[in-house]
Amino acid sequence: MLTAAQKTRVTLVIMGFLMIATSLWTRLLWIQVLHPNHWISIARRQHLQVLELPPVRGAVLDRHRRPLAVSIRLTSVFADPRHVKNPEGVAQRLAPVLGRPAAELRGLLSQKDHGFVWLARRIPNQAAQRIRQMRLLGVDLVMEPQRVYPQGYLASHPVGFAGLDSQGLEGLELTYDRLLKGEAGWRWLSRDARRRPVGAWEAPMAAPRDGLDLVLTLDTTIQFIAEEALDRAYRQHHAKGASIVVMDPRTGEILALANRPTFDPNRFSQAPPDVWRNRAVTDTFEPGSVFKIVTAAVALTKGAVRLDEKFFCENGAYPVGGHVLHDHQPHGWLTFREVITHSSNIGTVKVAMRLGPDSIYQGIQAFGFGVPTGVGLPGEMGGVTKPPSQWSRPSITAIPIGQEVTVTAVQLAQGISVVANGGLLMRPWIVREILQPSSAVVQGMKPQVVRRVIPSEIARQLREILAGVIEEGTGKMAQVPGYRAAGKTGTAQKVEPSGVYSHSRFVASFIGFVPVENPLLTIVVILDEPHPLYFGGVVAAPVFREVATEALAYLQQGNGIRTARNGSY
Numbered sequence: 229m230l231t232a233a234q235k236t237r238v239t240l241v242i243m244g245f246l247m248i249a250t251s252l253w254t255r256l257l258w259i260q261v262l263h264p265n266h267w268i269s270i271a272r273r274q275h276l277q278v279l280e281l282p283p284v285r286g287a288v289l290d291r292h293r294r295p296l297a298v299s300i301r302l303t304s305v306f307a308d309p310r311h312v313k314n315p316e317g318v319a320q321r322l323a324p325v326l327g328r329p330a331a332e333l334r335g336l337l338s339q340k341d342h343g344f345v346w347l348a349r350r351i352p353n354q355a356a357q358r359i360r361q362m363r364l365l366g367v368d369l370v371m372e373p374q375r376v377y378p379q380g381y382l383a384s385h386p387v388g389f390a391g392l393d394s395q396g397l398e399g400l401e402l403t404y405d406r407l408l409k410g411e412a413g414w415r416w417l418s419r420d421a422r423r424r425p426v427g428a429w430e431a432p433m434a435a436p437r438d439g440l441d442l443v444l445t446l447d448t449t450i451q452f453i454a455e456e457a458l459d460r461a462y463r464q465h466h467a468k469g470a471s472i473v474v475m476d477p478r479t480g481e482i483l484a485l486a487n488r489p490t491f492d493p494n495r496f497s498q499a500p501p502d503v504w505r506n507r508a509v510t511d512t513f514e515p516g517s518v519f520k521i522v523t524a525a526v527a528l529t530k531g532a533v534r535l536d537e538k539f540f541c542e543n544g545a546y547p548v549g550g551h552v553l554h555d556h557q558p559h560g561w562l563t564f565r566e567v568i569t570h571s572s573n574i575g576t577v578k579v580a581m582r583l584g585p586d587s588i589y590q591g592i593q594a595f596g597f598g599v600p601t602g603v604g605l606p607g608e609m610g611g612v613t614k615p616p617s618q619w620s621r622p623s624i625t626a627i628p629i630g631q632e633v634t635v636t637a638v639q640l641a642q643g644i645s646v647v648a649n650g651g652l653l654m655r656p657w658i659v660r661e662i663l664q665p666s667s668a669v670v671q672g673m674k675p676q677v678v679r680r681v682i683p684s685e686i687a688r689q690l691r692e693i694l695a696g697v698i699e700e701g702t703g704k705m706a707q708v709p710g711y712r713a714a715g716k717t718g719t720a721q722k723v724e725p726s727g728v729y730s731h732s733r734f735v736a737s738f739i740g741f742v743p744v745e746n747p748l749l750t751i752v753v754i755l756d757e758p759h760p761l762y763f764g765g766v767v768a769a770p771v772f773r774e775v776a777t778e779a780l781a782y783l784q785q786g787n788g789i790r791t792a793r794n795g796s797y
Contacts, residue, residue: 407442
């Protein structure tokens with residue numbers, strides 16, 4: 229028999245066990261039923277590691293699906309410093325394989341408060357295999373895409389480039405970054421009891437979605453032709469910079485666009501940032517005599533002049549607007565056609581004074597100057613055009629001949645195309661299609677007519693006038709063998725910091741189209757500060773001739789065009 233004291237002790241022991249069991253069951257219920265996700269997540273963090281799966285950036289292709297930018301997969305090395313037991317030893321083993329100083333790697337591996345550090349990005353396959361064989365605790369490998377530009381310098385300004393983390397930084401890579409980059413995915417990486425990666429992957433949380441592809445209007449063959457010709461002129465004439473735009477005047481498609489100086493997007497960091505900018509859309513300048521096309525178009529459209537009407541060009545010197553206006557060579561009486569053919573400043577200004585500021589300004593706006601074209605390239609400027617309320621007394625003698633206004637090369641291509649295509653302002657464009665990685669078309673672009681600027685008959689008359697510029701005027705060096713071409717020369721004085729026009733710094737230009745009867749190509753050539761020769765008809769016109777000759781020969785062979793004399797691109 230138990231005594232009363234013994235019974236009390238037994239009761240207390242049993243009650244204690246019951247309390248402990250109740251507490252354990254309550255805790256177990258709390259862990260397994262009420263809050264299981266909390267402990268599951270802790271277990272996952274101990275045995276699994278979340279790793280981002282980068283998507284493959286979409287390709288950039290020319291109009292014939294030739295690659296301009298693609299992504300390839302390479303191996304990168306990362307570490308979890310918390311699980312690297314011997315940073316010094318690991319660093320010594322990795323240094324010769326990665327080609328990095330051991331001290332630098334040791335510093336990365338010693339960051340115990342970090343769960344993830346990159347040791348090397350996109351290493352050769354042979355190096356990746358050596359590291360894989362080392363089986364280093366806390367060190368692992370992952371596949372990453374790398375951006376490659378197989379054409380090198382070709383089309384580097386319009387295409388642009390992407391950085392190390394697949395982020396678009398310039399050109400179309402920047403403009404269409406959201407579509408090109410895709411969306412990252414995630415995977416769990418299993419680790420053993422000592423937290424070492426064991427290489428076993430569970431099902432992905434989310435698979436990466438690769439980026440979309442861009443198909444451009446550019447033709448890499450015409451691009452090559454344009455860049456070669458521009459580069460020779462840039463070097464031969466010691467220019468500060470240069471740009472060329474080749475466009476289909478009927479559709480507004482940009483077939484080639486290039487600048488000098490240039491860079492290789494595969495090594496963009498080796499070029500100064502100033503070289504990255506796309507001068508054809510970002511740099512504005514006074515156009516000079518090429519702007520006389522606008523004045524001529526307005527005058528003919530409004531019936532203010534006749535083609536055979538004569539103007540006295542004051543033998544080269546005309547006191548007007550408080551200063552003396554000069555021609556590059558003296559002329560007496562010239563017909564209106566000859567005023568444009570021989571690029572007479574005096575004759576053009578006399579026509580402009582007959583029109584008045586309002587009509588001239590309306591014509592400038594109608595041709596698309598003063599606003600960005602919307603070509604889709606980053607950094608595009610709209611230039612400067614002053615409304616008549618802001619004109620000074622000499623403005624009527626300056627603006628009609630391309631002074632006191634600024635334009636871009638792409639704007640000039642859009643403007644001269646109005647004459648080439650029969651009077652329509654076409655929006656320039658450079659992205660033709662957006663594709664799924666499977667090549668299914670997501671979005672297809674089409675030519676866009678902004679407005680009619682001049683009647684088709686006036687455009688026809690202007691084409692003949694501009695053909696005369698090349699056949700008997702200032703643009704003879706732009707003659708294209710086997711074809712009639714049309715265009716206009718320009719030699720614009722740059723403005724000095726003091727506000728006066730320079731007598732030593734010029735912008736030389738030529739804008740034109742070919743063939744006259746059925747224009748297939750609009751070509752704009754700009755050279756910034758060429759020397760010692762600086763006239764547009766001497767330094768820019770030959771580039772037009774060379775590009776037009778070779779591009780038409782290429783098109784004649786059936787590369788995207790039925791014939792070079794008639795047909796559609």
